[in-house]
Structures are given as structure tokens and as C-alpha cells.
Amino acid sequence: MTTDATPQDSGRPARPPAAPGATGGGGEGGRGSVTFVGAGPGAADLLTLRGAAAIGRADVVIWASSLVHPGVLDHARADARIVDSAAVPLEEVVALYEEAARDGLDVARVHSGDPALWGAVQEQLDRCAALGLATEIVPGVSSFTAVAAAVGRELTVPEVAQSVVLTRLEGGKTPMPEGETVRGFAAHGATMALFLSAARSAQLQQELLAGGYPPETPCVVGYRVTWEDELVLRCRLDELAATVRAHRLWKHTLVLVGPALDAEGKRSHLYHPGHFHGHRRPDPVARRALRSGGAS
Ligand SMILES: C[S@@+](CC[C@H](N)C(=O)[O-])C[C@H]1O[C@@H](n2cnc3c(N)ncnc32)[C@H](O)[C@@H]1O
Numbered sequence: 001m002t003t004d005a006t007p008q009d010s011g012r013p014a015r016p017p018a019a020p021g022a023t024g025g026g027g028e029g030g031r032g033s034v035t036f037v038g039a040g041p042g043a044a045d046l047l048t049l050r051g052a053a054a055i056g057r058a059d060v061v062i063w064a065s066s067l068v069h070p071g072v073l074d075h076a077r078a079d080a081r082i083v084d085s086a087a088v089p090l091e092e093v094v095a096l097y098e099e100a101a102r103d104g105l106d107v108a109r110v111h112s113g114d115p116a117l118w119g120a121v122q123e124q125l126d127r128c129a130a131l132g133l134a135t136e137i138v139p140g141v142s143s144f145t146a147v148a149a150a151v152g153r154e155l156t157v158p159e160v161a162q163s164v165v166l167t168r169l170e171g172g173k174t175p176m177p178e179g180e181t182v183r184g185f186a187a188h189g190a191t192m193a194l195f196l197s198a199a200r201s202a203q204l205q206q207e208l209l210a211g212g213y214p215p216e217t218p219c220v221v222g223y224r225v226t227w228e229d230e231l232v233l234r235c236r237l238d239e240l241a242a243t244v245r246a247h248r249l250w251k252h253t254l255v256l257v258g259p260a261l262d263a264e265g266k267r268s269h270l271y272h273p274g275h276f277h278g279h280r281r282p283d284p285v286a287r288r289a290l291r292s293g294g295a296s
Contacts, residue, residue: 032100034107034128036121038114038140039063042227044071046146051110051138058108060096067112067252069227076108090120094127101131114142117166118195143254144193147222150232153261155191161260163190169197169204186211191258198253201244205237208257213237218261224252234261 035054040046047055055061055075063073066086073082085093093109100107111119115137128135144166148155155164165185170176185192186208197204198221209215215238223231235243237257244253 031132031134032097032102032104032106033134033136034097034100034109034124036115036119036124036135036137037108037110038116038138038142039068039072039110039112040141041113041143041146041225042069042230044069044074046141046226047072047075048138048140051140054136054138055108055110057106059105060100060107061110062093062096062107063110064112068110072110090123093124097124097128097131097133101133111140112143113146114140117142118168143195143222143225144256146225147193147220147232147254147256150222150225150230151220151234151261153220155193155256155258155260157260157263160263161189161191161258163188165190165192166195167192168195169200169207171200171203172196182207183211186213186257189213189259191256191260194255194257197255198244199250201241201249204255205240208237208240213257217257217259219243220256220261221247221249222254222256223247223249225254 035058037051037054038048039051040048052072052075055072056077058076058080060081060083061073061076062083062085064086065084076082083096096107099105109124111121113119115121116139121137125135144155144164156162165188167180167182167185168176169182170180182192182194182197182204189212192208194204208217215236217237219235219237219240221231221233221235221240221243223229223233225232231247231249233243233247240255240257244250244255
């Protein structure tokens with residue numbers, strides 16, 4: 001069943017004009033539009049300005065109350081229809097898209113984090129295309145960068161890790177494509193962000209170790225990061241399962257693993273005085289030093 005709830009906050013903005021270049025039919029019997037908005041990992045002020053504007057234009061705002069902060073609805077028009085998608089199947093959301101196509105409505109579909117990552121967005125985009133709806137994706141702050149920010153770490157420390165693998169543990173409800181395994185990715189020793197995997201933390205730890213990370217590899221476990229009840233824990237890889245279990249974490253949890261999480265920052269070439277590019281000439285002495293000994 002679709003849960004409709006129009007918030008009572010009369011301070012919400014009245015209908016603004018469509019932004020220049022905005023998609024959609026504008027609610028006047030045109031073809032309608034759906035804008036997929038990344039709401040960010042939790043805290044309502046991590047929504048982008050573009051995302052807020054899309055929500056502010058929308059005739060219909062569809063959001064998942066289980067994953068998206070209610071504060072993002074403050075940007076919705078006072079007369080917007082607000083639909084909580086948390087308990088409804090895709091079919092009911094598609095019925096709203098059909099209505100938007102028929103009546104030329106602008107819909108904002110608000111997803112947690114960035115819609116491009118585990119957002120079930122592709123199947124919606126396909127249906128929107130079939131309905132002739134204009135679509136746009138507004139990127140959002142993903143939870144993996146929010147967890148890195150929470151511990152004040154860069155995930156790509158020069159000469160330590162220059163790649164970030166975003167993945168999840170095999171064996172969940174959605175099968176993994178052949179060749180995509182945590183163990184296989186772990187063999188690269190780069191930084192990894194594990195989504196949707198905390199419920200099987202023992203298997204996760206075992207696969208990461210089997211892939212070749214040493215037992216002392218630093219990990220960060222982030223639960224509902226940037227929400228009011230955020231929990232951020234640091235541990236070694238061989239303590240990962242015990243840490244997750246001790247705090248009874250099984251959902252809304254992301255694990256970062258890799259040597260970059262406690263490595264000393266090495267100087268990058270980019271800001272070295274000996275490095276040059278289209279906007280900066282090199283200092284000749286620093287250039288010679290850089291070429292002979294690397295950035296220091
Ligand atoms: C369906 S995926 C959605 C990911 C989202 N699109 C993103 O970019 O972060 C849900 C998973 O993302 C992670 N996640 C999302 N928000 C989180 C948060 N605030 N703190 C920790 N993990 C989070 C968890 O691994 C959770 O199981």
C-alpha cells in the first residue's frame with residue numbers, strides 16, 4: 001500500500017518556476033519528468049543544492065523513509081504530494097510514473113546516498129523511458145565517502161592505495177556476477193568499501209583475509225553515518241566480525257578496509273613545486289629533485 005502523507009510544515013516553499021534546463025513537463029499536461037535525487041548518506045544538509053531544487057520543483061516527491069532523512073522534505077512544495085516508498089513494490093511506484101506521464105507531472109524520486117550505487121534506479125529509468133518521461137539523475141554524497149570523512153581519511157593515499165573497490169559480499173538476495181568476489185578484489189590490496197555485507201561479518205572477514213589482506217589491515221565500520229545515532233568504529237581486519245557482532249550491526253552499515261586507512265600521507269606529485277601542468281610552471285630545482293627522488 002502506498003503511504004501518502006503531506007507534511008504539515010506550512011513554512012515549505014510554494015511552487016517555484018522550473019529551473020533553466022530542467023527536464024519535464026511542469027504539471028501542465030505535458031509528458032512529465034522524473035528526477036532521481038541522491039539524498040546523501042543521512043544528514044539532511046548533505047543534500048546537494050541541485051537535489052534540493054529538484055525536490056522544490058516536484059509535484060510528487062517519492063522518498064524511502066527507512067533510508068532518507070525526513071529533513072530533505074523541507075525542500076518540498078507545500079502542495080506537493082509526498083509518497084513514502086519504504087513499504088511499496090516497484091509496481092506502485094511505476095503507477096505514479098504512469099500518472100506523471102499522463103498528467104505531465106514532475107516527480108522527484110529521492111534515493112539514499114548516490115542513486116548510481118545500489119539504488120535500483122536502472123529498472124526505474126527503463127520504465128520511465130518506456131513511458132516517455134524525461135529523466136535526470138542528480139548525484140548525491142555516497143555513504144562510502146561519508147564514512148571516510150567521519151574518520152578523516154583519504155582513501156587514495158599516494159603510493160599506498162590508488163584504487164577503491166566498491167562491492168558487496170556474495171551470497172545475499174541478489175546474486176553476484178561470476179568473477180566478482182570479495183576474495184578476488186581483496187587480492188589487489190587496494191581500499192575496499194563493502195556495502196550490504198555487515199549481516200555476514202564472519203564470512204566477510206574470512207573472504208578479505210583469504211584474498212590476501214594481512215590480519216592487521218585497518219578497517220572502519222560505519223553505522224548510519226551522519227545520522228543522529230551514527231556509530232563509527234575502527235578495528236583490525238582480524239577483529240572485524242567480533243566488532244560488528246559486539247555492536248549488533250547488520251544493516252545501514254558500511255565497512256572500509258585497506259592500508260590507506262592508517263597509512264602516513266605521502267606527498268602527491270600534483271602539488272609539488274617541481275610538477276607542472278597547464279596552470280603552473282615548475283620550479284627548476286624542485287623539478288630536478290622530483291625527477292631524481294620522487295615527491296618529498
Ligand atoms: C541499498 S545500499 C544504498 C547505497 C547508497 N546508494 C550510497 O551511495 O551510499 C544500502 C547500503 O549502503 C550503506 N549505507 C547507506 N547509508 C549508510 C550510512 N549512512 N552509514 C553507513 N552505511 C550506509 C550500507 O552498506 C547499506 O547496507
